[in-house]
Amino acid sequence: MTPVKCDLLVIGAGSGGLSVAAGASQMGASVVLLEGHKMGGDCLNYGCVPSKALLASAKVAYGQAHSAAFGVADQQPQVDYAAAQTHVQNTIDTITPMDSQERFEGFGVRVIREFGSFISPTEVQAGDHFITARRVVIATGSAPLVPPVPGLGSVPYETNETLFAQRERPEHLLIIGGGPIGMEMAQAHIRLGCKVTVIEGAKALGRDDPEAAAVVLAALRREGVEIAEDALAAEISGKAGSITVKTKDGRSFTGSHLLMAVGRKSNVERLNLAAGGIKPSRTGIKVDASLRTSNRRVYAIGDVAGGLQFTHVAGYHAGVIIRSTLFGLPSRAQELHIPRATYTDPELAQVGLTEAEARSQYGTALELARFDFHHNDRALAELKTGGFITVMVVKGRPVGATIVGYQAGELISLWSLALVNRLKMSQVAAMVAPYPSIGEINKRVAGAYFSPRLFDSPAVKRAVRFVQRWIP
Numbered sequence: 001m002t003p004v005k006c007d008l009l010v011i012g013a014g015s016g017g018l019s020v021a022a023g024a025s026q027m028g029a030s031v032v033l034l035e036g037h038k039m040g041g042d043c044l045n046y047g048c049v050p051s052k053a054l055l056a057s058a059k060v061a062y063g064q065a066h067s068a069a070f071g072v073a074d075q076q077p078q079v080d081y082a083a084a085q086t087h088v089q090n091t092i093d094t095i096t097p098m099d100s101q102e103r104f105e106g107f108g109v110r111v112i113r114e115f116g117s118f119i120s121p122t123e124v125q126a127g128d129h130f131i132t133a134r135r136v137v138i139a140t141g142s143a144p145l146v147p148p149v150p151g152l153g154s155v156p157y158e159t160n161e162t163l164f165a166q167r168e169r170p171e172h173l174l175i176i177g178g179g180p181i182g183m184e185m186a187q188a189h190i191r192l193g194c195k196v197t198v199i200e201g202a203k204a205l206g207r208d209d210p211e212a213a214a215v216v217l218a219a220l221r222r223e224g225v226e227i228a229e230d231a232l233a234a235e236i237s238g239k240a241g242s243i244t245v246k247t248k249d250g251r252s253f254t255g256s257h258l259l260m261a262v263g264r265k266s267n268v269e270r271l272n273l274a275a276g277g278i279k280p281s282r283t284g285i286k287v288d289a290s291l292r293t294s295n296r297r298v299y300a301i302g303d304v305a306g307g308l309q310f311t312h313v314a315g316y317h318a319g320v321i322i323r324s325t326l327f328g329l330p331s332r333a334q335e336l337h338i339p340r341a342t343y344t345d346p347e348l349a350q351v352g353l354t355e356a357e358a359r360s361q362y363g364t365a366l367e368l369a370r371f372d373f374h375h376n377d378r379a380l381a382e383l384k385t386g387g388f389i390t391v392m393v394v395k396g397r398p399v400g401a402t403i404v405g406y407q408a409g410e411l412i413s414l415w416s417l418a419l420v421n422r423l424k425m426s427q428v429a430a431m432v433a434p435y436p437s438i439g440e441i442n443k444r445v446a447g448a449y450f451s452p453r454l455f456d457s458p459a460v461k462r463a464v465r466f467v468q469r470w471i472p
Helices: 015-026 041-045 048-065 081-099 101-106 180-191 210-223 311-327 355-365 377-382 408-420 425-429 440-455 458-470
Strands: 002-011 031-034 110-112 117-120 123-126 129-138 142-144 172-176 195-199 226-228 233-239 242-247 252-255 257-260 264-266 298-300 340-342 347-352 366-372 388-394 397-405
Touching: 002 015, 002 110, 015 031, 015 041, 015 101, 015 129, 015 311, 031 129, 041 048, 041 081, 048 081, 048 180, 081 101, 101 110, 129 311, 172 180, 172 242, 172 252, 180 195, 180 210, 180 340, 195 252, 210 226, 210 347, 210 388, 210 397, 242 257, 298 311, 340 408, 347 408, 355 366, 355 388, 355 397, 366 440, 377 440, 388 440, 397 408, 397 425, 408 425, 408 440, 425 440
Parallel strands: 002 031, 002 129, 031 110, 129 298, 172 195, 172 257, 195 226
Antiparallel strands: 117 123, 123 129, 142 264, 233 242, 242 252, 340 347, 347 397, 366 388, 388 397
């Protein structure tokens, strides 16, 4: 057994763990980083990066088949699914050096390629290493949740951890789960020449604003994706090439391949939390507002903390705990300004409260500002006019924003900025956006908020007439 002592021990080399390790080491702390699997974690190897790369290939294929409106003849794309997956792997390979062991060792981090397990509240074992640290950060992330559907164990199926290794194009892909992962992969595969059926036990994109979700679902259905809602999987049978999913209400769907995309579960099994005096929660590890666990020396960040499961949340958590672990300063994590985005076409993005949530919380004090994409000149030029932005406003300040449409995932960042800094709608309206740009949508929705106050106000009109009488 090799004893190791350090200021900070980080368990898990995904987005959050890497950010903590690099920041802490470069600011002078002695840091040990444990990773028993792949550097970069789920996001780089199985999640955000490969899914967006496959969507990019699918977008090119779709563009070839739908270019006539721009004066360029439509052409049936010749899709090479294996080559599209090679593009995915090339993208991963290009980013991999940024998350590599060698790079982080260059920052002064000691990287140990083993899984970590608590053996006491102050000690962690990783292989033959016996580690004692002043502070510990658990950043082990999450893995695909595979529910115990009868028959699933006897048929081949994919998750996000296996899908991007496939080289043979599925003839008919069944996807169980109509959340962001399921809908993104549905659109990617329909555009790459597969038949696709999404089987969702409740409502597809059910967490999002219903009107905004309906825009996305209508677009996918127009492209040929079959979306079965209120279809709870009850039994799965068959073999490779012919898999059948029967639902609780008696419906039956048969396809060549099956993708399970019903959610995520926190990676806590290897940690031996009980030995560390760390209380679990229903969704991961129980933490307080400062991301501390029940063991005051141990923090949990990212997916394993049991909250919002996004890569950018893990990165944000890293910044929160660096303040407290390195400088001993109070620091609390917030969620109101954390955006989320689904990268379908059109994209769907949300930050802060949805309309329903805002109405429930603020009642009649809530005001809505809305602007439709078909009034934006750049969207007209790009033929991307489907969609809208709605901003929920209370006493002149935004409390949430919903965007569905072209580049929604880019547009939402401004509203995160507004929420975290408690900006007023007047400050957003004062922004100047280049013309013509999709970004003008953010300014125009702020203008839509003030328009009734300026143009429909008798008091404003009286004031203008009065001033005009006296201006020489």
